[in-house]
Amino acid sequence: MGFRSMLQRSKVRDFEEAVLPPGTPQASRLVFRSLGTTVNVARGHLIEPLDGAERQIIFISHGTVKLVGHVGADREQIVAFAFDGELLVLSVGTQTPYELYAVTDCQLLIFSAGKLFRAAAVSGPAATAILDRALLAIDRSREKSVLLGRKTAKERMATFLVSLSDRIGEPLGETISMTLPMSRRDIADSLGLTIETVSRQLTELRECKVVDTCGRSEITILDVTRLRDIAGTGAAFGSSGSI
Amino acid sequence: MGFRSMLQRSKVRDFEEAVLPPGTPQASRLVFRSLGTTVNVARGHLIEPLDGAERQIIFISHGTVKLVGHVGADREQIVAFAFDGELLVLSVGTQTPYELYAVTDCQLLIFSAGKLFRAAAVSGPAATAILDRALLAIDRSREKSVLLGRKTAKERMATFLVSLSDRIGEPLGETISMTLPMSRRDIADSLGLTIETVSRQLTELRECKVVDTCGRSEITILDVTRLRDIAGTGAAFGSSGSI
DNA sequence: CGAGTATTTGATCCTGATCAAGAACAGTGG
DNA sequence: CCACTGTTCTTGATCAGGATCAAATACTCG
Numbered sequence: 001m002g003f004r005s006m007l008q009r010s011k012v013r014d015f016e017e018a019v020l021p022p023g024t025p026q027a028s029r030l031v032f033r034s035l036g037t038t039v040n041v042a043r044g045h046l047i048e049p050l051d052g053a054e055r056q057i058i059f060i061s062h063g064t065v066k067l068v069g070h071v072g073a074d075r076e077q078i079v080a081f082a083f084d085g086e087l088l089v090l091s092v093g094t095q096t097p098y099e100l101y102a103v104t105d106c107q108l109l110i111f112s113a114g115k116l117f118r119a120a121a122v123s124g125p126a127a128t129a130i131l132d133r134a135l136l137a138i139d140r141s142r143e144k145s146v147l148l149g150r151k152t153a154k155e156r157m158a159t160f161l162v163s164l165s166d167r168i169g170e171p172l173g174e175t176i177s178m179t180l181p182m183s184r185r186d187i188a189d190s191l192g193l194t195i196e197t198v199s200r201q202l203t204e205l206r207e208c209k210v211v212d213t214c215g216r217s218e219i220t221i222l223d224v225t226r227l228r229d230i231a232g233t234g235a236a237f238g239s240s241g242s243i
Numbered sequence: 244m245g246f247r248s249m250l251q252r253s254k255v256r257d258f259e260e261a262v263l264p265p266g267t268p269q270a271s272r273l274v275f276r277s278l279g280t281t282v283n284v285a286r287g288h289l290i291e292p293l294d295g296a297e298r299q300i301i302f303i304s305h306g307t308v309k310l311v312g313h314v315g316a317d318r319e320q321i322v323a324f325a326f327d328g329e330l331l332v333l334s335v336g337t338q339t340p341y342e343l344y345a346v347t348d349c350q351l352l353i354f355s356a357g358k359l360f361r362a363a364a365v366s367g368p369a370a371t372a373i374l375d376r377a378l379l380a381i382d383r384s385r386e387k388s389v390l391l392g393r394k395t396a397k398e399r400m401a402t403f404l405v406s407l408s409d410r411i412g413e414p415l416g417e418t419i420s421m422t423l424p425m426s427r428r429d430i431a432d433s434l435g436l437t438i439e440t441v442s443r444q445l446t447e448l449r450e451c452k453v454v455d456t457c458g459r460s461e462i463t464i465l466d467v468t469r470l471r472d473i474a475g476t477g478a479a480f481g482s483s484g485s486i
Numbered sequence: 487c488g489a490g491t492a493t494t495t496g497a498t499c500c501t502g503a504t505c506a507a508g509a510a511c512a513g514t515g516g
Numbered sequence: 517c518c519a520c521t522g523t524t525c526t527t528g529a530t531c532a533g534g535a536t537c538a539a540a541t542a543c544t545c546g
Contacts, residue, residue, distance in 0.1 A: 055378060069389040071475050077392040079385040091382050096389050113378065117371050124364035127374075131360050134377045135298060139334050141384035142322040146312040146339050148391035149320040149435030153502065184525060192392030197502055199526050216511065216525070232314050396534065427493065440534060442494050459492070459543065 012062045013085040015109050019059065019133070021125040028123040035119060036109040041102040049092055055113035056090045057130075058082070063106020064181040068189070069096045078190035080140065081182070083168055087133045089113070104181045148192045151232065156191040157201040158231035161211065165221055176224060180217040205230075255305045256328040258352050262302065262376070264368040271366040278362060279352040284345040292335055298356035299333045300373075301325070306349020307424040311432070312339045321433035323383065324425070326411055330376045332356070347424045391435045394475065399434040400444040401474035404454065408464055419467060423460040448473075 015036065016029055036059070041047050047065065049056055058065075060082050067080045067088065079098065082088040090100055120127040147159055169176040180187075184195045191198065205211045210227050212220045221227055258279065259272055279302070284290050290308065292299055301308075303325050310323045310331065322341065325331040333343055363370040390402055412419040423430075427438045434441065448454045453470050455463045464470055 067385075069385065069393075071389060071393045071398070075393040077389045079388050089378055089381055091378065094382050095386055098385070114371075117374050118367065121364060121367035121370045124361065127364045127370050128357075128360050131370075131374055131377065134374065134381065135332055135334065135356065137381050138332055138377065138384060139337050141381060141388060142310075142312060142341070143338055145322050145384060145387050145391055146314060146320045148388055150312075150314045150318045155314070194503060195525075196504085196527085200502095203526075437535060438493075439495085439536085443534095446494075 011084075012107060013060070015059045015061070018085040019087060019129060021129050024123055024126050028119065028126060031119045031122070032116075032126075035115050036111050039108045039110055041106055041108065043102050043104050043106075045102050047100040047102060047108065049090060050110050051112070055092065057111045057113050057116050058088045058090055058100070059109040059111070060084055060086050060088065061107040061109055063108075064103040065106060065108070066101050066103050066182070066186060066190075068099050068101060070099070071096065076189050077192065078186060079144075080137070081186075081190065083181075087130075087137075089134065089137060103186060153191075153193055153197050153201050154204070154230060155232045156193060157198065157205065158210075158227050160187065160191055161205075161219070161221060162224075162228055162231045165224075169221070172220075174222075174224070176221045178219055180219060254327075255350060256303070258302045258304070261328040262330060262372060264372050267366055267369050271362065271369060274362045274365070275359075275369075278358050279354050282351045282353055284349055284351065286345050286347050286349075288345050290343040290345060290351065292333060293353050294355070298335065300354045300356050300359050301331045301333055301343070302352040302354070303327055303329050303331065304350040304352055306351075307346040308349060308351070309344050309346050309425070309429060309433075311342050311344060313342070314339065319432050320435065321429060322387075323380070324429075324433065326424075330373075330380075332377065332380060346429060396434075396436055396440050396444055397447070397473060398475045399436065400441065400448065401453075401470050403430065403434055404448075404462070404464060405467075405471055405474045408467075412464070415463075417465075417467070419464045421462055423462055426459075 016024070016032065020029065020032065037050060038061070039047070041063075047058075062084055064084075065082050065088065066078045067082070067090070069077045069079050071077070080088060081103070088100075091098070116130070117127070120130050143159075143163075147156055151159065164180075165176045165178060168181075169178045182190075184198050188195045188198045202211070202213065205227075206213060210221070210223045210230070212222055214220075259267070259275065263272065263275065280293060281304070282290070284306075286306075290301075305327055307327075308325050308331065309321045310325070310333070312320045312322050314320070323331065324346070331343075334341070359373065360370070363373050386402075386406075390399055394402065407423075408419045408421060411424075412421045425433075427441050431438045431441045445454070445456065448470075449456060453464070453466045453473070455465055457463075
């Protein structure tokens with residue numbers, strides 16, 4: 001089936017290579033290998049936490065996952081996407097219930113957070129590497145709060161595209177191309193908007209030649225500078241315009 | 244002045260007591276003591292990162308601080324509050340610029356994140372304790388994303404009060420009282436609303452006898468269950484009503 | 487008690503949600 | 517390779533929650 005062939009077609013990331021610092025001793029590597037559980041999940045499926053009530057750390061060997069928070073029955077908010085080679089923290093028993101879903105077919109490596117930390121603590125640099133990832137997750141989540149709390153629909157869309165291009169884009173000269181792994185609904189659920197608004201914003205960006213799309217999931221950023229300006233990220237004095 | 248007397252009036256938390264696990268060896272404790280820089284800041288003032296471009300971990304010995312993210316010149320979003328005894332991660336050089344402000348007069352203990360982790364890595368349990376705090380920060384930040392992305396003004400206000408009561412409330416029988424350390428503007432900037440909307444929501448909650456206020460900053464939660472229901476937190480089937 | 491700021495309340499406006507078709511796409515089987 | 521079908525996406529019309537603008541009121545602190 002398509003699932004297996006896809007996994008073979010493109011690269012599967014290696015946890016040790018992607019996360020552990022180069023000097024990690026062989027003994028620690030073996031410990032990490034023994035702690036992680038490899039899981040394959042087909043797109044659209046829920047990823048169940050391994051055992052009972054414990055925080056887990058999930059390494060994405062291949063594919064894209066989304067972490068979804070729920071408000072009541074029908075409203076949902078995607079709290080994080082994670083792509084190939086990234087780590088994701090999955091807490092259980094939090095105030096709002098969260099669920100992890102496979103956005104594309106994917107291969108994961110699941111750890112108990114406690115065990116992983118105890119193993120990492122043995123080798124200082126490994127602990128620091130994992131902590132650093134955790135702090136990166138905090139930064140990303142805070143960016144998201146700013147986006148959700150204070151940005152307009154247009155700014156959200158632009159911010160999303162800029163951030164995605166940093167994570168999964170393929171530079172092609174002045175432009176950046178990427179294949180969106182997620183649907184419009186996923187984008188909307190991530191940006192706190194509706195699919196209709198996402199669609200409209202994308203249309204407007206296409207009309208002002210900032211991006212170009214081909215089919216549902218191919219997108220090319222034509223004017224990176226302009227898109228960053230719209231995203232309202234960083235530079236208070238945009239590169240296109242004042243001074 | 245009022246500053247000093249306030250510090251004396253109520254308790255100042257101890258980093259070792261609040262963060263480090265009980266069994267932490269004396270040698271490690273001494274290392275931590277040598278790493279932290281104590282700083283006093285008067286309310287309203289900006290808290291400057293200590294040295295140059297490095298991530299810092301800040302322990303709040305006493306008082307309340309807010310971490311503010313900016314979009315353009317005039318829009319701001321409070322990404323986190325931190326109260327007595329809590330830890331806060333301050334990243335520098337992120338996409339959006341963040342600033343840390345003292346909401347009340349406060350006393351802080353500032354660490355370089357790198358140095359703190361390296362010290363913590365020596366004693367496994369200490370590393371785990373700090374990592375645990377980092378994961379808690381991720382959980383809080385994700386809750387905030389759900390709130391900002393999908394909750395209504397009323398739900399946000401209720402969620403805010405519930406969360407605050409968990410962190411700084413004083414239970415009095417069936418009710419919970421607290422002194423809000425922050426202004427309406429701060430609440431609005433934290434909830435992604437305007438001060439007017441915050442004020443109106445508070446008025447409505449007062450009118451339906453869910454809370455009671457006295458002056459600007461004294462607030463009592465009269466009906467905790469009801470408030471949690473409104474917050475839309477957890478229980479899909481609220482305790483007041485269906486089954 | 488008075489001055490200045492913070493908060494509340496009221497009236498109107500606007501962005502993005504909702505409701506409703508219609509068009510484009512992907513996957514299937516002939 | 518193409519027609520068929522169900523889904524996803526786009527576009528249009530209307531609606532509503534919260535923002536904005538404007539003023540009155542209540543605190544706090546000297």
